Amino acid sequence: MASKGRRSFELTISSRLEEMQAVHALIAEAVKEYKLNTEMAHWMELSISESMINAIQHGNKADPAKQATLRISSSGDAIEIIVEDEGTGFTLDKIADPTDKANLLKPSGRGILIIRSFMDEVDLSSTEGGGCRLRMVKKLRGVDGAHRQ
Amino acid sequence: MSIVVNPRRLDDVVILDLSGRITMGEGTLVLRDRIQKLLAAGDQKFLLNLADVDYIDSSGLGELVTSFTTIRNHGGQLKLLNLTRRVQDLLQITKLLTVFEVFNSEAEALKTMK
Numbered sequence: 001m002a003s004k005g006r007r008s009f010e011l012t013i014s015s016r017l018e019e020m021q022a023v024h025a026l027i028a029e030a031v032k033e034y035k036l037n038t039e040m041a042h043w044m045e046l047s048i049s050e051s052m053i054n055a056i057q058h059g060n061k062a063d064p065a066k067q068a069t070l071r072i073s074s075s076g077d078a079i080e081i082i083v084e085d086e087g088t089g090f091t092l093d094k095i096a097d098p099t100d101k102a103n104l105l106k107p108s109g110r111g112i113l114i115i116r117s118f119m120d121e122v123d124l125s126s127t128e129g130g131g132c133r134l135r136m137v138k139k140l141r142g143v144d145g146a147h148r149q
Numbered sequence: 150m151s152i153v154v155n156p157r158r159l160d161d162v163v164i165l166d167l168s169g170r171i172t173m174g175e176g177t178l179v180l181r182d183r184i185q186k187l188l189a190a191g192d193q194k195f196l197l198n199l200a201d202v203d204y205i206d207s208s209g210l211g212e213l214v215t216s217f218t219t220i221r222n223h224g225g226q227l228k229l230l231n232l233t234r235r236v237q238d239l240l241q242i243t244k245l246l247t248v249f250e251v252f253n254s255e256a257e258a259l260k261t262m263k
Contacts, residue, residue, distance in 0.1 A: 017174050042204070042235060050207055053173055099244040105218055107211035110243050114207055117242045 007033065008073035013052075015060035015068055015085075023052050023070060030072045034079060034140075043118040044079070044138065048072070050111040051083040051134055059085030059132050074140075078120075081136045089132035092124055152176040152202070154183045162194040162262050163187055164230075164255070168201035171209030184216050193225030194262050198255070200231035205239060217248065230258050 011026045013019035027048050031041040052070055060066035066086040073080050098109045116122050121137035152169040165183065170176055184195065197213075205213075213229075220227045228250045232240065240246045252258035 020173070046204070046206060049172075053206070053208070104244060104248055105214055107215045108207070110207040110210055113243060114239070 008071065009033075010069070010071045012067050012069045013056075014064045015056040015062055015066045016064050017053070017056065017062075019056075020049065020052065023049060026070065026072070030079075034074050040138075047115045047118045047136065047138075048081055048083075050115055051081070051136065054111050055083050055085035055087070055132075055134070058090070059087030061087070076140075078137050078139045081119075081138075083134045083136075084127050084131055086129070086131040088130075089124060089126060092122065152179050154179060156183065156187070159259060160263075161192075162196055162259055163192050164196045164198055166198045166201070170204040170206075171202060171212060172204070172206045173208035177208050177212040180212055180216065184220070188220065188223055188225070193220070193223060195220055195225065195227040196230050196255070196258050196262065197227065198230045199233065199236055203233040203235050205236055210239065210243060210245060214245065214248065226262060228252065228258055228262065230255055 009026050009030045011022060013022060024045065027045045031044060036044060048070065052068060055068040056062060060068060068086075069082075069084045071080075071082040092112065095112055096103055096109055098104070098106065098113050103109060112122075115136060118138070119136040120139045121135070123135050125133045125135070127133050152167055152171050152175075155166040155168075157164050157166065165180075167180070171180060187195070195216075197216075217227045230252050232251055237246075237251075240249065240251075250258075250261070252261075
């Protein structure tokens with residue numbers, strides 16, 4: 001069920017990859033609302049979808065009975081994205097470096113790197129219910145800055 | 150839009166013209182299935198033309214890496230052609246530019262695959 005406020009968006013889905021269509025649709029709505037340019041929109045969509053896929057697959061172990069929630073809001077000079085799942089979480093600094101020579105040919109493990117390379121802030125915490133909350137912030141360069149249309 | 154794979158052949162090189170998105174799920178499965186069938190038929194030299202692909206997620210990158218290692222393990226080669234700037238940026242961030250040989254000219258790529 002999605003609900004949209006004036007400058008914020010929220011979506012809760014069951015942990016199935018088929019639900020990613022709704023995630024992409026919500027991101028498109030947010031991008032339009034915040035008038036992001038195509039470059040910013042591209043990296044925003046990629047980062048948010050990576051975080052939601054992580055929540056579904058790694059956090060909730062693709063258990064459709066478990067939910068993942070996405071919130072997108074803007075303060076005007078930054079966009080904040082919060083992704084919550086029902087998993088036990090992980091430690092950002094303990095993730096294997098996918099750019100390490102030993103890991104370059106591994107098929108997975110690049111999602112967080114992509115997120116961190118685009119977002120200005122990325123942090124993890126626990127939810128009240130014991131799940132995992134990933135918070136990401138992308139700063140915007142002023143009202144008429146380069147990130148807007 | 151998921152991925153569309155159009156194969157064509159120049160001598161013993163299979164050029165796969167890709168368009169759309171290479172993402173978790175159908176996008177990666179389509180590419181994997183096509184390459185596996187070509188490998189099973191005896192093809193060993195692959196050039197992926199990514200000119201019309203401007204969105205690849207981490208699963209899509211993983212699929213490219215898996216294709217690269219699978220083909221190499223069969224004694225073959227896989228090279229990339231015509232990266233869009235966003236895909237180029239993604240390969241730079243992930244250091245996969247150190248893994249793949251990348252070309253902007255089909256003719257130049259083919260020369261290296263003889």
